[in-house]
Amino acid sequence: MIQEIAPRKLDNSYKPRDPKNGDYVFSYSGSQIITKPDRTFFRYEECSHSGEYIYLFAIDDTAFYLADLHSLPHAVMSTQEIRTYEPKYLGFAAITGWQLYGWINDNRFCGRCGTAMIPDEKERAMRCPSCGNIVYPRINPAVIVGIKNDKDQLLVTKYAGGSYHKYALVAGYTEIGETIEETVIREVKEETGLDVTDIEYDRCQPWSFTSTLLFGFWCRTSGSDEIHMDKSELRLARWADREEELPTGSDASLTSYMINKFLKGLA
Ligand SMILES: [Zn+2]
Helix, strand or coil, X not given: CCCCCCCCCEECCXXXXXXXXXXXXXXXXXXXXXXXXXXXXXXXHHCCCCCCCEEEEEECCEEEEECCCCCCCCEEEECCHHHHCCCHHHHHHHHHHHHHHHHHHHCXXXXXXXXXXXXXXXXXXXXXXXXXXXXXXXXXXXEEEEEECCCCCEEEEEECCCCCCCCXXXXXXXXXXXXXXXXXXXXHHHHHXXXXXXXXXXXXXXXXXXXXXXXXEEEEECCCCCCCCCCCCEEEEEEECCCCCCCCCCXXXXXXXXXXXXXXXXX
């Protein structure tokens, strides 16, 4: 999965320091990532004339910064392309930086009083110097659900909208006031009409593309396995056998991990 970068390690403790040669500098424009013309990322020594550097995080001893590099000769890469970027740890760093870029951009001004916000010195937060409002990076909890029936089949879906057209699983965001298990039950019911039981947690994944922390769960149908698909959310929902060939996305996502786990007979 995209966050699995061992033996390298993400150091997200907030210890801003001045950039030095060898550190990486990310720059973004909307959903595009700015790279050098050869599609590798800028090092600090390659762009040291271009103004403000905002500390993001480190991986091992290398720090990553946010800056505006549009004035340099560059190429652009979409966030979708970054899913399969090599080396993998730089792809993970670039999309994690993109999540922080979006958060900083969305919080340039205080939502309470309208004053320009500034990065806090001690923690990863934007602070209003006028009223003291503090805004932390937004992380939305969501679930990915592997539903099995009593015929040992897995419910696979295809999303109705968006740019992802491969097989997926039931998925959705946690709503106000509910537990993560209640999210599983509600989302499955809304998207497929099914009732489920025996909800078991598998693992989770930070998914910066949607500022999400995805929780993977397995469960099984508790009554009829007849699907009543929500056509506004899905364009396909059906039961799949373990022997099927199911084209999934890259191994970057928890969805692919879970579908492959089922196909290998491990779930
Ligand atoms: Zn304020």
